Amino acid sequence: MTDRFCVHCGQAYDGSGHAECRNPRTALEPPRYCPQCARRMVVQVTPSGWQARCSRHGEATSADAPAPG
Amino acid sequence: MTAVADETTTEADILAVAREQVLERGEGLSERQVLDVLRLADDRVPELLALAHEVRMRWCGPEVEVEGIVSLKTGGCPEDCHFCSQSGRFPTPVRSAWLDIPGLVKAAAETAATGATEFCIVAAVRGPDARLLSQVRDGIKAIRESGNDIQIACSLGMLTQEQVDELVEMGVHRYNHNLETARSHFPNVVTTHTWEERWETLRMVREAGMEVCCGGILGMGETDEQRAEFAVQLAELDPHEVPMNFLIPQPGTPYESYDVIEGKDALRLVAAFRLAMPRTMLRFAGGRELTLGDLGAEQGMLGGINAIIVGNYLTNLGRPAEQDLEMLSGLKMPIKALSETI
Numbered sequence: 001m002t003d004r005f006c007v008h009c010g011q012a013y014d015g016s017g018h019a020e021c022r023n024p025r026t027a028l029e030p031p032r033y034c035p036q037c038a039r040r041m042v043v044q045v046t047p048s049g050w051q052a053r054c055s056r057h058g059e060a061t062s063a064d065a066p067a068p069g
Numbered sequence: 070m071t072a073v074a075d076e077t078t079t080e081a082d083i084l085a086v087a088r089e090q091v092l093e094r095g096e097g098l099s100e101r102q103v104l105d106v107l108r109l110a111d112d113r114v115p116e117l118l119a120l121a122h123e124v125r126m127r128w129c130g131p132e133v134e135v136e137g138i139v140s141l142k143t144g145g146c147p148e149d150c151h152f153c154s155q156s157g158r159f160p161t162p163v164r165s166a167w168l169d170i171p172g173l174v175k176a177a178a179e180t181a182a183t184g185a186t187e188f189c190i191v192a193a194v195r196g197p198d199a200r201l202l203s204q205v206r207d208g209i210k211a212i213r214e215s216g217n218d219i220q221i222a223c224s225l226g227m228l229t230q231e232q233v234d235e236l237v238e239m240g241v242h243r244y245n246h247n248l249e250t251a252r253s254h255f256p257n258v259v260t261t262h263t264w265e266e267r268w269e270t271l272r273m274v275r276e277a278g279m280e281v282c283c284g285g286i287l288g289m290g291e292t293d294e295q296r297a298e299f300a301v302q303l304a305e306l307d308p309h310e311v312p313m314n315f316l317i318p319q320p321g322t323p324y325e326s327y328d329v330i331e332g333k334d335a336l337r338l339v340a341a342f343r344l345a346m347p348r349t350m351l352r353f354a355g356g357r358e359l360t361l362g363d364l365g366a367e368q369g370m371l372g373g374i375n376a377i378i379v380g381n382y383l384t385n386l387g388r389p390a391e392q393d394l395e396m397l398s399g400l401k402m403p404i405k406a407l408s409e410t411i
Contacts, residue, residue: 008162008320009162009320010162024359025317025318025329025359027386028317028358028359028385028386028387029385029386030384030386032162032163033162040162040164041164042164042165042166043143043163043164043166043384044140044143044166044168044172045139045140045143045381045382045383045384045385045386046139046168046172046175046176046179046381047137047138047139047176047179047180047183047379047380047381047390048179048380048381048389048390049381050381050386
C-alpha cells in the first residue's frame with residue numbers, strides 16, 4: 001500500500017517527496033504518524049528497534065521496515 | 070605586543086596549566102579555567118582533545134563502559150522541560166506508552182547481548198508513583214529470573230527518601246537524575262520544579278549508597294559562561310557518571326527551532342568537561358549522532374569520553390550498537406567487563 005502521509009509530521013504527501021522531513025534529525029526518529037491515516041501512533045523505542053501502533057491500521061515494527069529517514 | 074599575541078599567550082597558558090594541574094595532579098579546572106578552554110581558538114582544539122584524552126587515560130584508564138537504555142513509561146509527563154518531546158504540556162507527536170514486563174526483559178537482553186554492563190530503566194515522570202515502582206520491581210525481578218545479571222540503573226525523576234530506600238532494596242545500583250544545565254540557566258529550561266529539588270534527590274541517592282549519574286544537555290541556549298558554570302557544578306556534585314547529551318530540537322517543544330550545536334563546539338565541551346572532572350565517567354549520550362556524526366564520535370572518544378550509550382535512546386534512534394562496538398575495537402578501547410563492575 002502506498003504511503004499517503006508523512007510518518008514524521010503527518011502531512012499529506014503532495015507528490016514532491018516531502019523533502020522537508022528528509023533530514024538528519026528525522027533519520028533518528030521512529031515513525032510518529034500512521035502513513036495510511038495520519039493518526040498519531042503509540043511508539044515504543046527499544047535498544048535495537050521500535051514498534052509503532054495505529055489504532056486503526058495496526059502495528060508496524062523496525063523489523064518490517066527500514067528505519068525512516 | 071598585539072592583542073592577538075596576548076590572546077594566543079593566554080590560550081597556550083590554559084593548556085599548559087591544565088597539563089600540570091589536571092594531568093599531573095588530578096585536580097579539575099575551575100570555572101574560570103573551563104571558560105578559558107571553551108574560548109580556545111578552533112586551531113587549538115586538536116591539542117585540547119589530545120590533552121583531555123591523556124587525562125582520561127591517566128585517571129580513568131582505557132576501558133569504556135557500555136550502556137543501553139529503555140523507556141518504561143513514555144510521554145505524558147506533567148513537567149515542562151523545554152527540550153523534551155515527552156512533556157504533556159507541548160504539542161509533540163509523542164504519545165503515552167508503557168512497556169510491559171516481557172518487553173523490558175527483552176530490552177535488557179538486547180542490551181546485554183552488546184556486551185554492555187549497564188541497563189538503565191527510564192520513565193518520563195515528575196517522580197515515581199506506586200504503580201511505576203511496582204512495575205520497576207517486577208521488571209527487575211523478571212530480568213534476573215531470565216538469567217541476565219546486567220547492572221541495573223534507573224531514572225525515574227525526583228524521589229522521596231522512602232523511594233530511594235525502595236530502589237536500593239530492589240538492587241538498583243545507580244540512579245540517573247540530570248541537573249540538565251547550569252543552575253543559573255535552569256529556570257529558562259524548566260519552570261515546574263527547581264534545580265535545587267533535583268539536587269536534593271541526588272543527595273539522597275548518594276547517601277543511600279547508590280552510584281550517582283548526573284549530566285545534562287548542551288545546546289539549550291546557555292552561554293559559554295553557563296557551560297563552564299555547569300561543568301564546575303557537576304564537579305562539585307562529584308557524580309560517578311556524567312552523561313553528555315547534545316540537544317536534538319524536538320518538534321512541538323519550545324526548543325524545536327534551536328540550532329544543533331556545532332561539532333567542534335561539542336568536542337570542545339567534551340574536552341572541557343573532562344578537564345573539569347578528570348576521574349569521572351564521561352558518557353556520550355543523546356544527540357551525538359546529529360551533532361558529531363561518525364567521525365566526531367571517534368574524536369570524542371579520543372577527547373575525554375570513556376563511556377557510551379549504544380543502540381537507541383528513549384524516543385530517538387541511535388546508530389546500531391555494532392557500529393559503536395566496531396568503533397571501540399578500531400580505537401583499541403576495551404569494553405569494561407561486568408565482572409569488574411560488581
